Amino acid sequence: MSVSNLPLKHLFEIPEDTIYLDGNSLGCLPKGVVGRATDTIGREWGGQLIRAWNSAGWMSLPQRVGDRIARLIGAAEGSVITGDTLSIKVYQAVASALKMRPGRKVVLSDSGNFPTDLYMVRGLLQTIDAGYELRTPEPEQVADTIDETVAAVLLTHVDYRTGRMHDMAEITRRAQAAGAVMIWDLAHSAGALPLDLAGCGTEFAVGCTYKYLNGGPGAPAFIYVRPDIVADIEPALAGWMGHDAPFAMELHYRPAMSTERLRVGTPAIVQLSMLDEALNVWDGVELADVRKASIELSELFIAEIERRCPQLTLASPRDAAKRGSQVSFAFDNGYEAMQALIDRGVIGDFRAPNIMRFGFTPLYLDAQDVLAAAGILEEVISKELWRDPKYSARSRVT
Ligand SMILES: Cc1ncc(COP(=O)(O)O)c(C=O)c1O
Numbered sequence: 001m002s003v004s005n006l007p008l009k010h011l012f013e014i015p016e017d018t019i020y021l022d023g024n025s026l027g028c029l030p031k032g033v034v035g036r037a038t039d040t041i042g043r044e045w046g047g048q049l050i051r052a053w054n055s056a057g058w059m060s061l062p063q064r065v066g067d068r069i070a071r072l073i074g075a076a077e078g079s080v081i082t083g084d085t086l087s088i089k090v091y092q093a094v095a096s097a098l099k100m101r102p103g104r105k106v107v108l109s110d111s112g113n114f115p116t117d118l119y120m121v122r123g124l125l126q127t128i129d130a131g132y133e134l135r136t137p138e139p140e141q142v143a144d145t146i147d148e149t150v151a152a153v154l155l156t157h158v159d160y161r162t163g164r165m166h167d168m169a170e171i172t173r174r175a176q177a178a179g180a181v182m183i184w185d186l187a188h189s190a191g192a193l194p195l196d197l198a199g200c201g202t203e204f205a206v207g208c209t210y211k212y213l214n215g216g217p218g219a220p221a222f223i224y225v226r227p228d229i230v231a232d233i234e235p236a237l238a239g240w241m242g243h244d245a246p247f248a249m250e251l252h253y254r255p256a257m258s259t260e261r262l263r264v265g266t267p268a269i270v271q272l273s274m275l276d277e278a279l280n281v282w283d284g285v286e287l288a289d290v291r292k293a294s295i296e297l298s299e300l301f302i303a304e305i306e307r308r309c310p311q312l313t314l315a316s317p318r319d320a321a322k323r324g325s326q327v328s329f330a331f332d333n334g335y336e337a338m339q340a341l342i343d344r345g346v347i348g349d350f351r352a353p354n355i356m357r358f359g360f361t362p363l364y365l366d367a368q369d370v371l372a373a374a375g376i377l378e379e380v381i382s383k384e385l386w387r388d389p390k391y392s393a394r395s396r397v398t
C-alpha cells in the first residue's frame with residue numbers, strides 16, 4: 001500500500017508465515033516493548049526499588065501516557081488519564097454521568113454494544129437501586145430514542161461485530177440537546193481512525209489500549225473527561241490515587257482537581273511502561289493516513305472476498321465511511337472456517353453466531369498481505385477445508 005509513511009512493519013515483531021488480521025482484538029508487539037519491560041523490571045524496580053516512583057517517574061506515568069493518547073483521539077493535553085480496565089472506566093464514566101443528571105432515570109445504550117459495557121451498567125444500577133433503567137434499542141434507533149428522561153447515553157462508536165460506526169458528532173449533539181450526558185466507548189476506534197473528541201464536545205470517552213494502540217494483553221485503559229467539567233464530576237471508585245494529595249493520607253476523600261481524580265489505585269507500571277513504549281510507533285504518524293490506508297485495504301479485501309467466496313455475505317456496512325477498521329463476513333460455518341484459516345497462518349477471529357471478523361491495521365499490513373489472505377480464505381471455502389473435524393471443537397476463547 002502506497003500511503004506516505006505506511007506501513008511501519010519494521011517496527012513490529014510479526015511471526016513468520018503469519019498474516020495478522022486481528023489487531024482489532026490484540027495488537028502486534030512493537031519491537032521496543034520487550035526491552036522496555038525488561039528495563040522497567042530490572043533497572044527501575046530491581047535497581048531503584050521504592051525510589052522509582054519518583055526517580056523513574058512512575059507516579060506521573062498514567063497522566064503522561066494519557067497525554068500521548070490524547071493526541072491520537074483529538075483531545076487536549078491533560079484530558080485523558082490511563083489505568084484500570086475498560087470495564088472499570090465504563091463504570092466510572094456512567095456513575096459520574098448519573099450524578100450529573102439527578103432526577104433522570106434512564107441509561108441509553110444499544111443492543112449491539114459489547115457485553116461488558118451493558119453488564120457494568122446493570123451492575124451499577126443494581127448497586128444504586130434507585131429506579132434506574134437501562135434501555136438498549138437497535139443501534140439505528142438510538143438517536144431517535146434519546147429523550148428528556150435519559151441521563152446518560154453510552155455507545156460503542158464502532159461495533160465490535162460488524163464494524164458499523166455511529167455518527168459521533170450527530171449523536172453527541174442529539175444527546176446534549178436532550179440534556180443527556182454522552183459517553184463514547186472507543187475500544188474499536190482509538191488508533192483506528194481520526195477522532196475529534198474536543199470538537200464533538202462529548203463529556204466522557206473511554207477506551208482500551210491493547211487493540212489498535214498495541215499496548216499488549218491487559219494493557220491499561222483510558223478515560224477522557226471534557227476539561228470544563230472535570231472539577232465538578234464525582235468519581236465513583238474514589239481510590240487514594242485519585243485524591244488531591246495521596247500521601248497526605250487524609251481520612252476523607254478530596255478528589256484531585258484534574259483528570260487524575262479518575263485514577264483509582266496503584267497503576268500497573270510494567271504494563272503502563274510497555275504501553276508508553278508501544279506508543280512510540282505513532283510518532284510522526286497521522287491518523288488521516290492510517291484511515292486512508294485502512295479504507296484501501298478493507299475495500300480491497302471486500303472486493304477480493306466477494307469475487308472469490310460467494311458463499312460469504314458481507315456483514316459490515318458497504319460504505320467505508322460508515323465502517324471502522326474491520327470487515328466482517330457472515331458464514332454459517334464461520335467458526336470452523338476461521339480455525340482452518342488460522343491453521344494456514346491467516347489470523348482473524350470469529351464472533352457468534354456466524355461472523356468471521358478481520359481487522360485492518362495499516363501500521364503493519366499492506367496490500368500483499370490482504371491479497372495473500374484472500375487467496376488462502378478462498379482455498380478454505382472453495383475446497384471446504386473447514387469440514388476437517390479438527391476445526392469443529394468450539395473450545396477457543398477468542
Ligand atoms: C467495546 C468494548 N468494550 C469493552 C471491552 C473490554 O473491556 P476490558 O478491557 O475491561 O476487558 C471490549 C473488548 O474486550 C470492547 O470491545
Ligand SMILES: Nc1c(O)cccc1C(=O)C[C@H](N)C(=O)O
Pocket residue numbers: 024025026160161187218397398
Ligand atoms: N480483551 C480481550 C481479552 O482479554 C481476551 C480475548 C479477547 C479480548 C477482546 O478484546 C475482545 C474484543 N473486545 C472484541 O471485540 O471481541
